[in-house]
Amino acid sequence: xxxxxxxxxxxxxxxxxxxxxxxxQMHQERDEIWLFDCGEATQHQxxxxxxxxxxxxxxxxxxxxxxxxxxLPGLLSSRSFQDGTTPLEIYGPNxxxxxxxxxxxxxxxxxxxxxxxxxxxxxxxxxxxxxxxDTMQVIHGVPSYGFTIQEADKTGHLxxxxxxxxxxxxxPLYERIKREERITLQDGTVIERDQVxxxxxxxxxLAIIGDTLPFDNVSDFVKDADxxxxxxxxxxxxxxxxxxxxxxxxxxxxxxxxxxNVKQLWLNHISSRYVPQDLKHELSKLTSIHPSVxxxxxxxxxxxxxxxx
Amino acid sequence: xxxxxxxxxxxxxxxxxxxxxxxxQMHQERDEIWLFDCGEATQHQxxxxxxxxxxxxxxxxxxxxxxxxxxLPGLLSSRSFQDGTTPLEIYGPNxxxxxxxxxxxxxxxxxxxxxxxxxxxxxxxxxxxxxxxDTMQVIHGVPSYGFTIQEADKTGHLxxxxxxxxxxxxxPLYERIKREERITLQDGTVIERDQVxxxxxxxxxLAIIGDTLPFDNVSDFVKDADxxxxxxxxxxxxxxxxxxxxxxxxxxxxxxxxxxNVKQLWLNHISSRYVPQDLKHELSKLTSIHPSVxxxxxxxxxxxxxxxx
Ligand SMILES: [Zn+2]
Ligand SMILES: [Zn+2]
Numbered sequence: 368x369x370x371x372x373x374x375x376x377x378x379x380x381x382x383x384x385x386x387x388x389x390x391x392q393m394h395q396e397r398d399e400i401w402l403f404d405c406g407e408a409t410q411h412q413x414x415x416x417x418x419x420x421x422x423x424x425x426x427x428x429x430x431x432x433x434x435x436x437x438x439l440p441g442l443l444s445s446r447s448f449q450d451g452t453t454p455l456e457i458y459g460p461n462x463x464x465x466x467x468x469x470x471x472x473x474x475x476x477x478x479x480x481x482x483x484x485x486x487x488x489x490x491x492x493x494x495x496x497x498x499x500x501d502t503m504q505v506i507h508g509v510p511s512y513g514f515t516i517q518e519a520d521k522t523g524h525l526x527x528x529x530x531x532x533x534x535x536x537x538x539p540l541y542e543r544i545k546r547e548e549r550i551t552l553q554d555g556t557v558i559e560r561d562q563v564x565x566x567x568x569x570x571x572x573l574a575i576i577g578d579t580l581p582f583d584n585v586s587d588f589v590k591d592a593d594x595x596x597x598x599x600x601x602x603x604x605x606x607x608x609x610x611x612x613x614x615x616x617x618x619x620x621x622x623x624x625x626x627x628n629v630k631q632l633w634l635n636h637i638s639s640r641y642v643p644q645d646l647k648h649e650l651s652k653l654t655s656i657h658p659s660v661x662x663x664x665x666x667x668x669x670x671x672x673x674x675x676x
Numbered sequence: 677x678x679x680x681x682x683x684x685x686x687x688x689x690x691x692x693x694x695x696x697x698x699x700x701q702m703h704q705e706r707d708e709i710w711l712f713d714c715g716e717a718t719q720h721q722x723x724x725x726x727x728x729x730x731x732x733x734x735x736x737x738x739x740x741x742x743x744x745x746x747x748l749p750g751l752l753s754s755r756s757f758q759d760g761t762t763p764l765e766i767y768g769p770n771x772x773x774x775x776x777x778x779x780x781x782x783x784x785x786x787x788x789x790x791x792x793x794x795x796x797x798x799x800x801x802x803x804x805x806x807x808x809x810d811t812m813q814v815i816h817g818v819p820s821y822g823f824t825i826q827e828a829d830k831t832g833h834l835x836x837x838x839x840x841x842x843x844x845x846x847x848p849l850y851e852r853i854k855r856e857e858r859i860t861l862q863d864g865t866v867i868e869r870d871q872v873x874x875x876x877x878x879x880x881x882l883a884i885i886g887d888t889l890p891f892d893n894v895s896d897f898v899k900d901a902d903x904x905x906x907x908x909x910x911x912x913x914x915x916x917x918x919x920x921x922x923x924x925x926x927x928x929x930x931x932x933x934x935x936x937n938v939k940q941l942w943l944n945h946i947s948s949r950y951v952p953q954d955l956k957h958e959l960s961k962l963t964s965i966h967p968s969v970x971x972x973x974x975x976x977x978x979x980x981x982x983x984x985x
């Protein structure tokens with residue numbers, strides 16, 4: 368799991384930050400890329416990375432403001448043009464389907480793959496054996512949603528020495544032991560999986576909170592996340608602006624991260640009114656609230672790691 | 677009059693060419709910028725120029741394919757965000773209004789200025805004292821239009837020596853002579869304007885032909901243009917592809933320019949399959965058909981000049 372930030376600005380593109388999009392790359396885990404938001408020129412940003420649009424299998428849209436969706440028709444077209452033929456799922460607030468279909472039909476764009484749309488509603492929106500996605504409505508004047516991505520826990524690694532002590536050599540039996548909690552050998556010996564594996568590998572929890580005012584319930588939703596990506600359009604000194612425009616300040620995001628026992632906080636959706644020096648100064652204030660906080664930049668590509676306390 | 681090429685590629689953006697847009701800057705003539713097509717990330721390209729979105733007063737859309745319109749909602753939003761408050765006119769094929777209004781309304785984008793839409797139909801679509809815009813449908817599978825921009829001819833410059841011979845010194849009378857074809861001085865002397873001015877300054881003619889198959893009537897439409905910007909998606913060797921996709925080759929564009937007595941031909945809308953070496957080689961073939969031909973690149977900014985034979 369690796370997060371690649373394609374656009375970390377707010378509202379309008381600037382020379383240093385594009386409008387919103389981030390890619391969750393899961394090459395090892397499932398050979399898929401999931402995209403969160405798709406502001407204008409997301410496909411142009413992708414051109415400067417190793418991301419292949421045809422690997423994108425799901426797109427999650429936090430809300431319908433233009434800086435989060437105006438890149439969608441172009442990206443969908445290019446995914447088709449670049450030999451994307453596998454189905455795509457789009458999860459977003461009601462209206463996203465109308466937006467995409469109007470753009471594609473008026474432009475007579477015929478995609479080589481089907482799109483399945485899912486309207487967002489609080490709760491689990493996707494789940495399989497290895498991963499679960501939950502969503503929760505946040506507060507932004509228009510319907511806007513946060514997401515958590517929770518990996519399932521995995522059985523610990525097989526321990527060859529312990530298996531050897533039972534007389535088991537590497538081979539087909541290894542696979543059975545991985546699958547089953549308990550097996551009985553031909554000589555009648557019963558092996559509990561726990562006896563021959565290392566500690567459970569706990570899944571990672573990633574939380575992505577887009578445009579929102581801060582509010583209490585969000586802490587429960589992002590509880591114990593290994594990484595929280597939270598909007599921080601404004602700095603603390605501009606809290607009244609943040610309020611006025613339904614956004615959060617960096618300090619509010621840090622307080623949520625602290626209250627929710629989040630391990631790492633990455634601040635996103637930064638207003639272009641701030642120069643790097645402003646953010647550097649702000650960061651010194653934030654570390655007294657939460658020990659592990661950073662501002663992200665366009666093209667930052669950061670592995671999502673389990674933080675063990 | 678200066679043309680700034682914001683996107684000279686075809687279909688999908690590449691690292692070297694963005695999708696279609698070009699800006700006609702008329703700072704001296706009328707302090708306005710007119711935009712022709714607005715592919716995705718046109719506003720991002722504009723960020724790298726001195727163009728101010730609020731100076732854009734008219735946008736002409738050749739056709740509704742995505743690479744010509746997907747940048748429109750974002751540009752319109754940013755024009756508003758960047759204090760554009762003056763009205764904007766959009767000329768395009770039927771459907772452009774639905775595209776823009778759907779995008780703006782679903783994203784709850786509220787512009788600070790009104791937009792007036794004009795559906796394109798063959799003929800004169802705009803005219804005032806100094807400039808005239810004509811359009812003509814071309815052949816591209818979907819309704820697609822070419823444009824000519826024709827400046828009005830202007831009276832020649834006043835000639836101070838000739839005026840002095842009539843006893844006229846620089847002053848208010850100069851302005852009257854500029855306005856009126858004939859004036860009578862207090863002593864009864866009649867002065868014809870022609871007697872005291874240099875030769876008529878002929879207006880420039882600019883022709884912009886977007887995506888199209890070549891066809892005979894286009895030569896009449898672009899007749900005697902000082903500059904013809906014509907699509908040349910394919911090179912001569914790929915004429916069958918050009919045919920298949922409703923596009924022109926560079927040689928076809930050069931033949932039109934020759935037949936129409938066009939002074940300069942600038943080739944645009946270049947497929948990303950060609951490397952610079954291909955185009956260089958092609959150019960050597962083209963100059964035997966038309967003496968003044970060039971391929972344009974993103975960010976080329978070229979004055980439109982009257983070519984006097
Ligand atoms: Zn936003
Ligand atoms: Zn095109």
